[in-house]
Amino acid sequence: MRIKVKYMLWLREKIGIEQEEFKLDRETTLENLVRMIILKHREAEKYLSNIFSDNNPFIILVNGRPGRKNYILKDNDLVTILPPVSGG
Template sequence: MKVTVRYFARYRSLVGKSEEELEVPDEITVGGLIEILKERHPALKNEVFAEDDDLADVNVSRNGRYVRFDEVLRDGDVVAIFPPVSGG
């Protein structure tokens, strides 16, 4: 199945593009997609995600809605990867 991944802020800089379409296995979870992205783009693994796989430094939305990492993706989903937002 195909999903579109959109990168925002520092993730866009690390990956070198704002969007890509990927062929992924059926029934893949958001966490599984993150693992594929770390393999495709080592800068994400080295610069963003901690070695102990702490994903607290990333927000993920699926079709415009925040999701958990155990949520299963569907064909045609648009997944956005962006850093946590802070303000004050």
């Protein structure tokens, strides 16, 4: 199973890539995928470790729709992680 992950805005700069693909040999949840991302990109841990908490301003989408932590990923899903934007 292949899952594409796209990092947006300043998160892309922190991680150092725009997108990547994870090859999974079994079903997994969106929450487990985020854990895999954190293990691979330790510099993102402080941003992503609480991504599913109510007060986290990050948006995580699966195929353009809001993602829930217990969502079971499917082959060719596109996960987009959008950090908060500020400025004026």
